[in-house]
Amino acid sequence: MSIKKYYDFARKELFSLNRSITGEGTKKTLDLIKKHLPDLKIKYYKSGKKVFDWKIPKEWNIKDAYIIDNRGNKIIDFKKNNLHLMSYSAPIDKIVNKRYLLKKIYTIKNKSKAIPYRTSYYNLDWGFCCTNKVFQKIKKRYKAHDKFRVNIESNFKKNGKMYFGEYLIKGESKKEILISTYICHPSMANNELSGPIVAMALINYFRKKKNKKTIRFLFVPETIGSISYINKNLENLKKNVIGGYILSCIGDEKNHSCMFSKYKNTASDYALIKSYKKLKIKFKEYSFLENGSDERQYCSPLLELPLSSIFRSKYGTYPEYHTSLDNFNLVTINGLTGGFKVAKKSINNLLNYTFPKTRFICEPQMGKRGMYPLVSLPHKDKSLKNIMNFIQFSNGKNSLEMIADFIGIKFSASKKIYSYLKKNKIIF
Secondary structure, eight states: HHHHHHHHHIIIIIIIIISSSSSSSHHHHHHHHHHHOTTOOEEEEEEEEEETEEOOOEEEEEEEEEOOTTOOOEEEETTGGGGBBBBBOOEEEEEEEEHHHHHHHEETHHHTTOOOOBTTTHHHHHOEEOHHHHHHHHHHOTTOOEEEEEEEEEEETTTTTTEEEEEEESEEEEEEEEEEEEEESSSSSSIIIIIHHHHHHHHHHTTTTTOEOOOOOOOOOOOHHHHHHHHHHHHHHHHHHHEEEEEOOOOOOOOEEEOTTTTSSSSSHHHHHHHHHTTTTTOEEEOOGGGTTEEEEETTTTTTEEEEEEESSSSTSSTTEEETOOOOOTTTHHHHHHHHHHHHHHHHHHHHHOOOOOOOOOOOOOOGGGGSSOOOOOOOOHHHHHHHHHHOBSSSSSSSHHHHHHHTTTHHHHHHHHHHHHTTSSSS
8 A cells, every 4th residue: 555655765864854945855755755656756946036026035055953951961862853953044163051042942941852853044144953851951960161062064056946846647638636735844743744654645646647637746845845936837826726735744544634715715625624524524623814834825915726625633732742752653644544534535625526517697588598588587496596596606716516415406406507507608
């Protein structure tokens, strides 16, 4: 089964790589994924490029980082766990006192054994992270006048690159389903690798099939990656994307949950609800007002792509989130399989949906086509009313199933009306 195969691959080869929004770890992650998916296209955007209101930062790489006490002991060591260093930390080699050092160490008070994940992408800074247990030892063991050597061997490439991956499964139509996940966090399994694992399994499944629509998979750095992709491909996205999903935190066994699009009225929302119902899965819905990942970009004003998000435990809601406790004890094959089934069913729903679109602004003149009474007499022809209602919802975004529900008819009746209107060139 592909889930187990990709689970083992991610656990053994991807987990410990030092990923960030740019850098060698992210590029290596994509290179390794490409070994399993040879048709994956690895692309990049240049550092310094302006993308809407943002600018792609310099490429950041790190060789080593540690703190040494006055006895020569390494008390925090990046090489033992890359979460020990705040991502995008600036280079430094400096002797500091205890008071100053403690201000530059991040910890979580109520999680004594968890190393937190911290970043400073857009502000030049540095910092270390450790468990609260280690932090308290530093506070108690050392005196106020003790000195520490802080060494961070990082560098920023002004002419660097921000890499991302794109996998296209061409279908019978250019209309496409967009599946997006991210590849920019180190040493975390649910928050980071569960999305790519499920995406790889979905690619493996759908690439072997003849699909009615095109499916595009993106492996991007969170936020700046999706913004950059949108900036480059805005018109194609607006023209062709009929639905899709953001895959994040989709690998634990705690819950099934989701976030619908901003107005909860897209085919992706509808397809996802139908999937949960068909699979007999109870799920928790999170409000779009609780957003925090790439739905902020794909569903942003002036774009508003019809995308929903699929989770097991939503980011920020489980205690292991953004810590070293988010590992492969939390993420399981069973948990990933559950997320995979929901995503696969939802994509299949979208692939099979038909989206009728009227050819006319305002109501078409049906009488001259022999499709409406020419004499204005009271009539109780419900089928005629259904036809006119069907046209009202034929905006190219509502599927036949959705229209059937909206106007209160059976799906079989919706299909008949669609065929009738298409034959008479009212819709396409």
